[in-house]
Amino acid sequence: MPFQSPADGVLLPPYRILDLTGPEGVFCGKLLADYGAEVIKVEPPSGDSTRQRPPFIGDDPSSEQSSYFLFYNTNKKSVTVDLEKPEGRDLFKKLIVSADVLIESFPVGYLKSLGLDFDSIQPGNPGLIMASITPFGQTGPWKDYKSTDLIALAASGFMQITGDPDGPPLRQGNEQSHFPGSQHAATAIMGALFYRDMQGGSGQYIDVSMQEAMITYYTDAHPALAWMQRGENVTRVGTNSTLVIPLGAYPSKDGWISAGIITPREWENLSQWMYEVTGNEEILNDDYKGGNQDRAPFNDIITALVIDFTTRFTSDELFHQGQERNLVFIPVNAVSDLLNDPQLDSSNFWFDLEHSEVGTLKYPLGVFDSEEVSPLTKSAPHLGQDNEAIFSELGLSESELATLRNQGAI
Amino acid sequence: MADQKKPLAGVRILELGPYVALPLTGRILASLGAEVIKVETNKVLDEMNFIPAWSRGGGQPEFQRSKKRITIDVRTPGGLEVFKELVKVSDVFMTNFRRNILDRWGIDFPELRRLRQDIILMWQTGLGGIGPYYTYKSYGILVQHMGGVSLMSGQEGEPPATINTSYSDYHTGVFQPVAIMGALLRRRLTGQPATMESSIFKSGALTAGPAILDYQSNGRMPPRIGNRDPHFAPHGVYQCQGDDRWCAIAVQNEDQWSSFCQVIGNPGWCKEDVFATLKSRQANQDRLDELIGEWTLSLDAEDVMTRLQEAGVPASVVSQGQDLYESDHLKARGFYQSTPYYLADRGNPAYQWERLEGIAGANPPKMSETPMDFGHYSNIGEDNDYVFKEILGMSQVEVDRFTENQSLY
Numbered sequence: 001m002p003f004q005s006p007a008d009g010v011l012l013p014p015y016r017i018l019d020l021t022g023p024e025g026v027f028c029g030k031l032l033a034d035y036g037a038e039v040i041k042v043e044p045p046s047g048d049s050t051r052q053r054p055p056f057i058g059d060d061p062s063s064e065q066s067s068y069f070l071f072y073n074t075n076k077k078s079v080t081v082d083l084e085k086p087e088g089r090d091l092f093k094k095l096i097v098s099a100d101v102l103i104e105s106f107p108v109g110y111l112k113s114l115g116l117d118f119d120s121i122q123p124g125n126p127g128l129i130m131a132s133i134t135p136f137g138q139t140g141p142w143k144d145y146k147s148t149d150l151i152a153l154a155a156s157g158f159m160q161i162t163g164d165p166d167g168p169p170l171r172q173g174n175e176q177s178h179f180p181g182s183q184h185a186a187t188a189i190m191g192a193l194f195y196r197d198m199q200g201g202s203g204q205y206i207d208v209s210m211q212e213a214m215i216t217y218y219t220d221a222h223p224a225l226a227w228m229q230r231g232e233n234v235t236r237v238g239t240n241s242t243l244v245i246p247l248g249a250y251p252s253k254d255g256w257i258s259a260g261i262i263t264p265r266e267w268e269n270l271s272q273w274m275y276e277v278t279g280n281e282e283i284l285n286d287d288y289k290g291g292n293q294d295r296a297p298f299n300d301i302i303t304a305l306v307i308d309f310t311t312r313f314t315s316d317e318l319f320h321q322g323q324e325r326n327l328v329f330i331p332v333n334a335v336s337d338l339l340n341d342p343q344l345d346s347s348n349f350w351f352d353l354e355h356s357e358v359g360t361l362k363y364p365l366g367v368f369d370s371e372e373v374s375p376l377t378k379s380a381p382h383l384g385q386d387n388e389a390i391f392s393e394l395g396l397s398e399s400e401l402a403t404l405r406n407q408g409a410i
Numbered sequence: 411m412a413d414q415k416k417p418l419a420g421v422r423i424l425e426l427g428p429y430v431a432l433p434l435t436g437r438i439l440a441s442l443g444a445e446v447i448k449v450e451t452n453k454v455l456d457e458m459n460f461i462p463a464w465s466r467g468g469g470q471p472e473f474q475r476s477k478k479r480i481t482i483d484v485r486t487p488g489g490l491e492v493f494k495e496l497v498k499v500s501d502v503f504m505t506n507f508r509r510n511i512l513d514r515w516g517i518d519f520p521e522l523r524r525l526r527q528d529i530i531l532m533w534q535t536g537l538g539g540i541g542p543y544y545t546y547k548s549y550g551i552l553v554q555h556m557g558g559v560s561l562m563s564g565q566e567g568e569p570p571a572t573i574n575t576s577y578s579d580y581h582t583g584v585f586q587p588v589a590i591m592g593a594l595l596r597r598r599l600t601g602q603p604a605t606m607e608s609s610i611f612k613s614g615a616l617t618a619g620p621a622i623l624d625y626q627s628n629g630r631m632p633p634r635i636g637n638r639d640p641h642f643a644p645h646g647v648y649q650c651q652g653d654d655r656w657c658a659i660a661v662q663n664e665d666q667w668s669s670f671c672q673v674i675g676n677p678g679w680c681k682e683d684v685f686a687t688l689k690s691r692q693a694n695q696d697r698l699d700e701l702i703g704e705w706t707l708s709l710d711a712e713d714v715m716t717r718l719q720e721a722g723v724p725a726s727v728v729s730q731g732q733d734l735y736e737s738d739h740l741k742a743r744g745f746y747q748s749t750p751y752y753l754a755d756r757g758n759p760a761y762q763w764e765r766l767e768g769i770a771g772a773n774p775p776k777m778s779e780t781p782m783d784f785g786h787y788s789n790i791g792e793d794n795d796y797v798f799k800e801i802l803g804m805s806q807v808e809v810d811r812f813t814e815n816q817s818l819y
Contacts, residue, residue, distance in 0.1 A: 005599040011592040013599065031585075035592060054640065055620075057627040067623035137776070140742035146724040150637060150645060154658035157729035159647065161574040163564070168647050169656055169728045170571045171637045173562030174619045181774070183584040188775030188782070190591040191442040195417035195780050198598060204779030212745055212774040215734065218575035219472040220430060220461050223731030224746055225769055229465055233730040235654060237574045249555060249570060256570060258555040323546050330552040332570055334561050335625045335632065338615050346541030349612050361626050364616045367585045368532075368608035369540070373596070 011373040012036035015193060017101040019076060023050065023149070023175075024105035024210060025133035026072040027182035032189065033075035034365050034375040037101075040390065041076045042092070044083070045408060047383045057358040065358055070380045072178070074353060074363060078381035079390050080410050083114055087409035094394045096121050101189055102130045108143045118205040128203040129192040133181045137209030147210070152177035156214030161221055164238040180213035245295035245302055249332055250310040256332035257315040259306070259322070264290055269325045274309045338364075348374065355379040384410070415780050416443025421594060424496050425449065425477070426484070426517075427506035428456035429550060430576055431610060432534050433473035434583030435504065439590065440476035441773045441782040447496060447797055448477040449484065450790050452759040452819055459754035467754035467763070471770040475749060476785025478793035481760075481819050484515050488817030493517075495802050497525045502590055504532035510545050519605065530593045531605040532586055538609045550576030550610060557614025562621060562632035570634070578614035585613055643691040644670075647728055648703050650711040656728040657706055657714040667691075669721040674705050735769075745772050752789045759819070760790035794818065 006013050012032065017039045019029035033039035041048065050069045057065040081095070082088035093116075096102060102121075104111060111117045118130045132138060135147030136155070153159045153171050163170035185208045195201040215224075223234040240248030247260040261267050267289065274283045283305050288295050295302055310318060315331045322329035331337065338344060339362060349366040358379075365375040387410055391401055404410045421444040425436040433448070433456075440446040450456065459467050483489040497503055503522060505512070512518070519531055533539050536548035537556075554560060555570070557578055564571035586608060593604040621632040637646040639660070647656040661667050664687075671680035679685065679701055684694045691698055706714050711727040718725035727733055740746060749770045752763040773782035798804045798818065812818040 006596050011589070011596055011604075013595065031588065035588070055624045055628060055630070057623070059628055067620040067627065071620040071623055131775075136739060137743055140739040142739040145719045145726075146722060147726070148642070148660040148662065148724050150639065150647075150658050150660045151724045151726045154647065154656075154728045155726040157731070157734055158573070158577075159656075159658070159728050160730055163571045164568075167565065168637065168649070170564060172559055172571070172573065173564075173632055173634065174559045174617055174621065176559075176577075176617070178619070179581060179617055180584070183581065183588075184774045187438055187442075187584060187587045187591070188777055190588050190595075191417040191780065191782075192777060194442075194591055194595060198595070199417065199419060201415075201417070202779060204777055206778070207776040208774055209743065212740070212743070212771065215745075216472075216771050216774060217577050217580040218573070219771065220458070220469060220579075221575045222462055222465070222469050222472070223729075224735040224771075225465060225468050225731075226462065227731035227735045228769060229468065233654070233732055234462075234574075235730075237572070239569045239572050247551070249560070249572060256555070256561070258552045260549045260552050262549065326547065328547050328549050328552060330548060330556050332555040332560055333558050333615075335558045335618050335621050338558050338618060338622065339626065341615075343538045343541045343543045343611065344615060347538055347607065347609075347612070349615070358627070361623055364612075364618070364622060367582075367612055367616055368589050368606040370604050370606045372602065372604040373593075373606075 006036055009372070009374055010036040010376065014038040015100040016040065016098060017103065018042055018095060018099045020102065020104040020106070021133060022105050023178060024135065025103055025182050025185065026050070027178050028103055028131070028133060028185045028189070029076060030072050030074055031182065031186050036376060039076045040386065041073060041078045041381065042095070043078055043080050043383060045080045045410060051383065070355070070358065071363070073380035074365065075376045075378045076381055077386040077390070078384055079387050080384040082409050083116065085407065085409045087404055087407050089114060089116065091391070091404060091409060092116065093121065093124065095390070096128065097125050098394060099125065100127070100129065100193065102128065103133065103185065103189070104130070105133045108134060108138055122203060126202055127196055129189060129196065129206065131185045131189055131206040131208060133185050133208045133210065135210050137212065138207045149175045149177045152210050152214060155211045157223055158214055158218060160223065161218065161234060161236055163236045165236045169236065177210060177214060180217045181208050181210035184208055184213045184216070240303060242296065242299060244292040245299050246306045247292070250307050252310050252313055252315040252318060254314045257310055257318045258330045258332055259310070260328050262292055266327055267292075269327055273325055273327070274305065277312060278309055280305065280308070351375060351377050353377055353379040417780050418442045418444035418591070421445070421502070422447065422500045423502040423504065424500040425504055427504070429458060429506065430473065430579035431550075431582035431586070432504060432506040433458070434580065435532070435586040435590070437473055437476055438584065438587045438773070441785060443780070443783070446477045447500070448474060448479045449482050449493065450479060451481055451483040452790065453483055453816070455754065455756060465768070467751045468766070468768045471749040471751050471768060471787045475770065475787040476783055477788065478797055479788040479790050480794050480797045481791040483817055483819055484517065486815070486817040488812045488815060490516055492798070492802070492812065492818060494525055496797070497522050497529065499801060500526065500529060501594065502530045502532065504534065504586070504590070506534045508535055508545060509539060523603075528597060528601070528603045530590060530597060530603050532590055532608065533606070534582060534586065534608045536609060537611045539607045550579045553610045553614060554578050556611050558618035558621070559614065562634060564634040565636040566634055568634070578610045578617070581613035581617055582608060582610045638695065643688060643695055644698050644702055646699055648699070648706040648714070650706045650709055650714055652710070654730070655711045657711040658726050658728060659702065659718060660724045662724065666723050670718065670723050673717050673721045673723065746770070747772055747784050749787050751787060763789065
């Protein structure tokens with residue numbers, strides 16, 4: 001494909017990316033679409049199943065108002081193609097010829113059963129880059145195992161280090177598994193595009209295992225190395241660290257505040273401040289002075305004193321006043337706090353996206369801020385909204401489109 | 411030529427900064443073939459040399475391999491001078507220091523752009539390089555609480571769950587290569603460079619996900635519901651035989667429920683009306699979890715997983731380090747690979763550190779045409795000669811002089 005320059009103020013050229021992914025890879029296309037690629041979501045004629053996924057905008061369970069669908073499909077286009085029908089597959093093959101990239105997350109072997117695997121489709125488009133984002137990758141004994149967000153968090157070991165040591169491993173509440181596989185796939189796709197277009201290379205196939213991607217998102221804990229070197233399994237530490245005292249989340253007057261006292265100087269500052277506020281001399285005890293690990297034997301009493309202190313302030317007071325004393329208190333934010341945060345407000349993080357049915361909402365699109373380039377600002381597509389434009393561009397006539405419609409292929 | 415198979419061959423990236431996110435960005439770009447020059451100093455070691463503490467330096471290949479590692483103390487006049495020479499020959503400069511610190515050292519973005527007009531700048535901080543918190547100090551493991559995810563994680567009625575890692579760092583670290591490669595492409599196509607500012611706070615806040623829209627629309631805060639799920643039941647982790655052994659099970663539909671019941675031997679309770687539909691299973695989840703827990707408790711976690719997966723029910727061991735290290739699946743995919751590392755020691759310069767053998771994870775994307783390079787792991791300062799002499803053309807005398815006065819140290 002001859003490619004175009006990015007539009008003014010946009011990062012990426014309008015690379016055509018066909019997005020066949022489910023939850024395993026839906027963020028990959030979103031990220032590339034937000035920064036300028038032409039990402040076409042290819043949906044079955046009945047629509048992507050996540051269009052029906054609660055919660056809905058206004059709690060109204062009608063199609064196209066799922067907050068999940070809206071969040072993960074910003075700046076994408078939508079066409080409908082029934083890949084289960086031969087007419088649909090023929091049409092899809094035409095679409096592939098016009099594409100730079102195809103992303104998919106079907107069970108391993110499904111596209112091959114339709115004759116749409118990389119080896120079958122690449123001859124028609126040698127520059128094609130195809131990425132598969134699947135729970136355990138395309139090879140290995142677990143490749144056909146089923147997964148969900150919970151299963152991915154378990155298999156990667158993420159849960160093993162989340163929660164309290166006395167309780168079960170815990171899931172993160174944001175469906176964390178949506179991000180690592182998709183983000184890694186996006187980097188590989190960018191690399192492959194750069195290789196093809198700047199180094200005169202060919203297209204290629206990219207296999208991403210969500211399990212591996214997620215293992216790379218907590219390598220500072222490095223459980224495999226801990227086992228290899230020490231024969232020990234890394235586990236949960238709970239809300240408050242037992243190694244760095246104090247470090248963790250503590251109740252405040254209006255919620256939670258996190259704090260970490262790492263250096264001896266920080267302890268001096270904190271203990272002095274706590275004494276000023278509480279009048280309790282215990283905190284100035286010489287035994288507690290020194291590096292963060294020196295306080296480990298006094299964890300319980302110090303934690304109690306810290307809570308007596310933090311509950312006298314709002315989280316915001318501790319956050320800002322802490323910085324004046326060179327202490328790190330970090331708010332434990334709710335989504336409502338994010339929407340009102342002055343820092344996020346000041347750095348082109350939020351963008352107002354308008355949708356014909358749900359109105360205007362603030363979306364977090366600006367993972368980086370730049371004077372030269374900004375994210376695009378179109379909300380998620382209506383089902384099949386781009387059928388005519390994209391299929392006529394492929395050379396299909398009105399009557400051919402009508403036939404495909406009648407056959408249920410689009 | 412070996413270089414023909416590297417997507418970013420010919421791209422040079424200058425990296426200044428410690429911890430997780432920024433070094434991870436550099437490592438990914440290096441694995442794609444860029445020449446990444448990592449500027450460090452023996453005088454102030456990256457704390458990641460001591461995390462995890464039990465392996466002083468064993469974690470560093472995850473973040474630093476494939477790079478050219480050099481020692482420059484940019485706080486010295488001589489060091490700053492050499493650093494600026496490197497800026498002139500680099501396509502990208504990326505750093506994670508706050509503005510007040512860069513100012514103190516005399517590193518100023520407009521000046522860098524005068525030295526190299528088309529340089530791409532990636533400036534990453536914890537809370538934000540511009541805006542009201544730009545001078546604020548932060549620690550990555552705490553910034554995870556700022557992005558909104560902690561408050562939606564954990565058991566009902568209990569404190570927010572903390573994850574024993576600075577996971578938001580990784581989001582930032584893997585966003586940035588996309589932005590940098592985009593900017594490199596754009597520069598080749600339009601001739602225009604870009605300056606980009608990113609933060610761990612922003613990356614973390616983005617991952618709060620659809621809850622952000624739900625709150626705006628319905629005023630609802632995401633509740634803490636432990637391992638349960640609004641759409642599925644049973645859904646949780648169940649204790650198995652052994653020490654801290656758990657298996658996660660997620661039953662997504664009625665077919666899987668009936669397969670599940672069959673695997674556990676169709677006990678009488680499976681047929682009770684209270685478990686007949688998703689809604690009723692959700693309404694009676696405490697009892698359901700208890701009954702399933704009775705079944706799993708006497709079994710190996712692997713056994714639970716295998717039996718359920720073979721019947722098409724999503725299940726997985728909650729992987730511990732041993733599971734990952736010994737995993738046949740990860741071995742078949744060549745995930746963990748051997749790498750040297752160096753035992754970090756604050757008392758001595760890095761070239762005196764003991765060399766040991768460890769492991770690191772491969773790059774998750776398996777690229778058919780341009781496999782990502784696992785890479786050589788250089789010690790701190792190992793590539794001084796190559797960078798100072800071959801790239802910058804400094805003489806041995808100059809290098810010695812700057813090393814002796816601790817500018818290049």
